[in-house]
Amino acid sequence: MVRRVWIAFIALVVTLIVGTAGLMVTEHLSLARAIYLTVQTVTTVGFGDIEPQTDAGHIFLIFMMLSGVGVMLYFAGLLMAFLIEGQLAGVYWRRKMNKKIQQVQDHVIVCGAGRVGRQVVYRLRKEGAQCVVIEQKEDLANELIEEGFLVINSDATHDETLIMASIEKAKGLISALPEDALNVFVTLTAKGLNPNIQVVARMDHPESEKKLLRAGADKVISPATLSGWRMAMSMLKPISVEYLETVIHDHNIEIEMVELKIDEGSCLIGETLLTSGIKQQTGAMVLAILRGDQVISNPSAGDQLSQGDLLIVLGLRDQLHRLEKLAANLSNCKT
Incomplete structure (x- = not known):
C-alpha cells in the first residue's frame, strides 16, 4: 500500500x-x-x-x-x-521497531516462525535471551509482534534483511525455515556477513546435514530425529522421560543446565572439584568438563580445573547464581 x-x-x-x-x-x-x-x-x-x-x-x-x-x-x-485502514500507524510502529532492532546487541536472530521457530523464540524468551525474528508470512509476523517480539516481516535469505536484523552485532542465528535449501542459503549468507556468528540450522532430510555443515553451520538439528528419539524413550523408559519433562517444563521447578567458563583470575583455577567447594557451597552438580577438544564426562572429585575450561553444570537457579559468584569472586581466593 x-x-x-x-x-x-x-x-x-x-x-x-x-x-x-x-x-x-x-x-x-x-x-x-x-x-x-x-x-x-x-x-x-x-x-x-x-x-x-x-x-x-x-x-x-x-x-x-x-x-x-x-x-x-x-x-x-x-x-x-x-x-x-490504519496503515499510517503501522508504518509508525514498524519504524519504532526497526529503531529498537538497530539498538540490540548480543542477540539471537531466529529465521522462520513456523511450528519449530515459534517454540524456539518462546524458549529464548523464557531464558531471558534477546531475539529478533525474521518471518516472511505477514500473519505469523503480526501474531509475534502482538506478543511483544521484535519481528522483521521479510525474506531471511536476503542480505539486507539480515543486515536490518543487526547481524553484525548478533551472537547467534537459528535458521528454522521449512526447507533445507533455504536453511543452507541463510547459513551461507549469515556467515558471509558475520564470520564469527554461531549458526544453528534445522534440517529435515539426513543428506542435508553435510551441506549445512559445509555452509558454515555450527550445529545441525533434526526435529524429526529428536521427536522420534523422545517417542521411543517414552515407550521404553517412561519414568525417566517423565522426570526429564517435569524438570524441563514444570515452571515450579527451576532446575537448569548452564555453561560456566573459567576465566583468568577465577578462584576455581588449580582447584579440584573436591577442593573447589562447588558442591559443598552451591549444591550444583558438574556433569562434564570441556577442555579444548576433550570432553570429560562425569568428572571425578580429583579432576583439576584449569583456565579456559567450560563446565556443564546442573542445578537450581539460585544454586547456579551462587556458583557464578564463586567462580568470579576474587576476594574468596585462597592465598
Whole structure:
C-alpha cells in the first residue's frame, strides 16, 4: 500500500509539472498563473478567473482534465484508504521497531516462525535471551509482534534483511525455515556477513546435514530425529522421560543446565572439584568438563580445573547464581 501511495503521489507531481509547462508554452502564462490554473483543473475547482485564449490551450486543458483529474482522484482514494485502514500507524510502529532492532546487541536472530521457530523464540524468551525474528508470512509476523517480539516481516535469505536484523552485532542465528535449501542459503549468507556468528540450522532430510555443515553451520538439528528419539524413550523408559519433562517444563521447578567458563583470575583455577567447594557451597552438580577438544564426562572429585575450561553444570537457579559468584569472586581466593 505504501508503495502504491508513493507511486500515485509521484504521478500527481509529474502531472502538475507537465500541466504547468504546457500552459506556459500554449498560453504564455507566468509560472505562478500556470501552476494556479493546473491545480484548478486537476482539483476540479474551476473558478473560471483564468480562461485559455488559444485553441492549443483548450485542447491541452481537455487532456489535463481527463488525465490529471483521474490521477488526483486515484491518489486521494489511496490516501484515504491508507489512513482509514490504519496503515499510517503501522508504518509508525514498524519504524519504532526497526529503531529498537538497530539498538540490540548480543542477540539471537531466529529465521522462520513456523511450528519449530515459534517454540524456539518462546524458549529464548523464557531464558531471558534477546531475539529478533525474521518471518516472511505477514500473519505469523503480526501474531509475534502482538506478543511483544521484535519481528522483521521479510525474506531471511536476503542480505539486507539480515543486515536490518543487526547481524553484525548478533551472537547467534537459528535458521528454522521449512526447507533445507533455504536453511543452507541463510547459513551461507549469515556467515558471509558475520564470520564469527554461531549458526544453528534445522534440517529435515539426513543428506542435508553435510551441506549445512559445509555452509558454515555450527550445529545441525533434526526435529524429526529428536521427536522420534523422545517417542521411543517414552515407550521404553517412561519414568525417566517423565522426570526429564517435569524438570524441563514444570515452571515450579527451576532446575537448569548452564555453561560456566573459567576465566583468568577465577578462584576455581588449580582447584579440584573436591577442593573447589562447588558442591559443598552451591549444591550444583558438574556433569562434564570441556577442555579444548576433550570432553570429560562425569568428572571425578580429583579432576583439576584449569583456565579456559567450560563446565556443564546442573542445578537450581539460585544454586547456579551462587556458583557464578564463586567462580568470579576474587576476594574468596585462597592465598
